[in-house]
Amino acid sequence: MGIHGGSPNDTCAWPTAVAVSGGNSLCTGTLIHPRVVMFAAHCGGGSKTILFGEDIGSPPKTAKAELCMTNPDYAGVNDQEHDWAFCRLGQAITELPVTPVVYGCETEIVYPGQTAAVTGFGITEEGGNAGVKHWGLTPIHTVYNGSVDVGGGNDPGICPGDSGGPAFVKYPDGSWHAFGIASTLTGQCGGSGTHSLAWNAVPWIEEESGIDVTPCHDVDGTWNPTYQCAGFYTGEPGVGVGEWLEWCPGTPKGGSSTTCGAAFDAKPDDTPPTVAITVPMSADYPDESSLTTPIEITADDGDGWGVVAVSLKINGAVQPLVDDTAPYAFANVKFPKGSYELVAVAEDAAGLISESEPVTLHIGVVPSATTGDETGVATGDTPTSGVDADTATASGPTAVTSMMTGETADTAPGDGGDDGCGCRSEPRGGATGVALLLALAGLCRRRRA
Incomplete structure (x- = not known):
């Protein structure tokens, strides 16, 4: 009607x-x-x-x-x-x-x-x-x-x-x-x-x-x-x-709502969020040539204003995908042979940022017992999620540019295109030019109780 x-x-x-x-x-x-x-x-x-x-x-x-x-x-x-x-x-x-x-x-x-x-x-x-x-x-x-x-x-x-x-x-x-x-x-x-x-x-x-x-x-x-x-x-x-x-710039919008109580920002938020990677755990996979795993992250702002974004660093390089809805997860990430340090990054609505304890993965390699190097990556291996940079999907709203192709991998929000991303990780241990593509899949989410 x-x-x-x-x-x-x-x-x-x-x-x-x-x-x-x-x-x-x-x-x-x-x-x-x-x-x-x-x-x-x-x-x-x-x-x-x-x-x-x-x-x-x-x-x-x-x-x-x-x-x-x-x-x-x-x-x-x-x-x-x-x-x-x-x-x-x-x-x-x-x-x-x-x-x-x-x-x-x-x-x-x-x-x-x-x-x-x-x-x-x-x-x-x-x-x-x-x-x-x-x-x-x-x-x-x-x-x-x-x-x-x-x-x-x-x-x-x-x-x-x-x-x-x-x-x-x-x-x-x-x-x-x-x-x-x-x-x-x-x-x-x-x-x-x-x-x-x-x-x-x-x-x-x-x-x-x-x-x-x-x-x-x-x-x-x-x-x-x-x-x-x-x-x-x-x-x-x-x-x-x-x-x-x-998208109708200047459309009027209100401030913080107080219809049934105090606004979310009635009290200052000076405490950063907590964040941890729950999947995977640090582990060695010496007999594997690659590893495909989800990356699951918990983040909480306690009595603060709330977590606005969770992202990921791999070997120190910030990945372009951002998850803004709990539970936070990046699905089906494929790591080829090498060593990787994963760190989750959480930002709250007050702009405070926290990083998780690192998770270290060794896939098809053994850390050097003499140098203590746990992040060396075998050369010649190019990580990939197994999906094309132009067709990867994500729930995040932001268009990202593929570092692998140099081309924009999605269209502007709301224009009917698919999200996509490519991201580049510069691993420690001497290897360069290693690209990692993360796909943030539409995992089933459950809201706060």
């Missing part, structure tokens, strides 16, 4: 309301996290492309989904309470301030008579054409345990093509949050719209996506903000800033 009784969007207005295309269907969705788009189960799963902009006929930006799932408990058209779905993007959209889900104590802001904003790419009248984003301000009518009736009648309301789209509510701090997922329509275009309550979908979305989409709360609703509990969309209704070519 744009919006009956609404208005066309300005360029870059409601930028987190996106079109979800694929499987012979057009729906609307919401960017609730830089890597998660939420929409309706009745739109179907499978392969989806996310379209940004105001007109799907010529979307200025697109993003490919690496995983899309529909709620397996959804029972059909009359089951608005479970009409949830999501797509996890292959690359984070970091240029836009997101509109997260109303959660925890914040749910009290959703009540009959409250003003909501609805927006979508559907038709605006019976027999009309879909594909252009419209919006309108409209009242909340009735709030149930699992759904909410919004708009319709003499007020703006949803139409076919708006399915899965957001119902937003504005917080006292000016930020907009999504509370509804457009599910069904009573009557014709512009009739009463029933929306699934988005906060009920959150535990399932987090479990299946492996991504924490509620950075201000624990999954049980307890206020526990991280550094990502800040910078949410605060634009004026229907008013856009900037152009899509540069």
Whole structure:
């Protein structure tokens, strides 16, 4: 199921309301996290492309989904309470301030008579054409345990093509949050719209996506903000800033959220994070010609503002891939014959940096008993992950340049390209020109409790 009784969007207005295309269907969705788009189960799963902009006929930006799932408990058209779905993007959209889900104590802001904003790419009248984003301000009518009736009648309301789209509510701090997922329509275009309550979908979305989409709360609703509990969309209704070519620069966003308690940065953070490599352990592999292993890392900032990035040094050289979501891991790293020292590096939101104790691997070589050299590398061996630098995938949002080819191995975030990286390690022990390619795979993640 744009919006009956609404208005066309300005360029870059409601930028987190996106079109979800694929499987012979057009729906609307919401960017609730830089890597998660939420929409309706009745739109179907499978392969989806996310379209940004105001007109799907010529979307200025697109993003490919690496995983899309529909709620397996959804029972059909009359089951608005479970009409949830999501797509996890292959690359984070970091240029836009997101509109997260109303959660925890914040749910009290959703009540009959409250003003909501609805927006979508559907038709605006019976027999009309879909594909252009419209919006309108409209009242909340009735709030149930699992759904909410919004708009319709003499007020703006949803139409076919708006399915899965957001119902937003504005917080006292000016930020907009999504509370509804457009599910069904009573009557014709512009009739009463029933929306699934988005906060009920959150535990399932987090479990299946492996991504924490509620950075201000624990999954049980307890206020526990991280550094990502800040910078949410605060634009004026229907008013856009900037152009899509540069991802709408200047789009308004708020500061640190305090809706249910103190902000994440209410107290100074002067303690660096802790970090350790848990896999692999230091070991010798004298009979192996190569070793393929994941690299798993734990990092924690205690009572600080939170860990923002974990990276890796190999033989003193910083590798270009960065993991910004726990659990931190680099998958299927292939080390050829040689000796390697691995050090994990963690940075917190206050800019404090820590390094782990080193892990040393000797593969197909024996450390010199006379010199004590434990990092000498046999010459002539070129490490590789076994994947091409132009096709390696990663969950990090930053484009990196292959040190092996000198070419950029991915496209800009959100443009539908794959991540890729090549990285160069200069080993100690006299050998030079050894290149190591790391692939950060989409490991299943589990959010904080």
